[in-house]
Amino acid sequence: RLEKIWLSIGIAMLIIFLAIVGISGFAMGMNPPTSDSAHGRIDPTKVDTTPPFDKPGLIQAGDNLYEANMTAYLFSFDPGEMEIPAGSTVMFNITSKDVVHGFSIVGTTVNMMVTPGEINHLSYKFDKPGEYLVLCNEYCGTGHEVMQARIIVK
Numbered sequence: 001r002l003e004k005i006w007l008s009i010g011i012a013m014l015i016i017f018l019a020i021v022g023i024s025g026f027a028m029g030m031n032p033p034t035s036d037s038a039h040g041r042i043d044p045t046k047v048d049t050t051p052p053f054d055k056p057g058l059i060q061a062g063d064n065l066y067e068a069n070m071t072a073y074l075f076s077f078d079p080g081e082m083e084i085p086a087g088s089t090v091m092f093n094i095t096s097k098d099v100v101h102g103f104s105i106v107g108t109t110v111n112m113m114v115t116p117g118e119i120n121h122l123s124y125k126f127d128k129p130g131e132y133l134v135l136c137n138e139y140c141g142t143g144h145e146v147m148q149a150r151i152i153v154k
């Protein structure tokens with residue numbers, strides 16, 4: 001009888017502990033914009049056939065809200081260019097098909113690692129119109145310097 005009660009308490013504690021770990025992990029993932037958050041696994045060799053990365057690009061997700069599904073690979077980003085209206089928030093989902101790359105948007109605080117096998121998330125609100133340069137900021141090989149993309153905010 002008493003053992004059962006203690007067992008229940010033990011299980012309850014375990015559940016609470018797991019909930020706290022889960023919530024803090026989630027909160028960290030939501031922490032913009034410099035976190036290297038990674039949720040979800042993806043086979044780097046199957047990126048091209050795994051939605052949404054089989055069709056990289058911009059999807060409108062709401063009013064002034066876009067989802068950018070991107071891939072990084074030696075030595076490019078796909079898509080290499082995207083156009084969004086000023087005032088839009090873009091949720092970036094990006095994965096690498098090969099090695100570790102970087103994803104930084106010049107002139108903003110956006111800066112994260114793009115790791116193979118993981119889907120990296122980050123969102124950013126583009127208030128100012130202009131052309132934003134996306135650079136790889138993790139050394140990834142001979143073409144590292146030319147690995148870039150553009151985001152045009154109108």
Ligand code: CUA
Nearest residue numbers: 136138140144
């Ligand atoms: Cu990719 Cu440096």
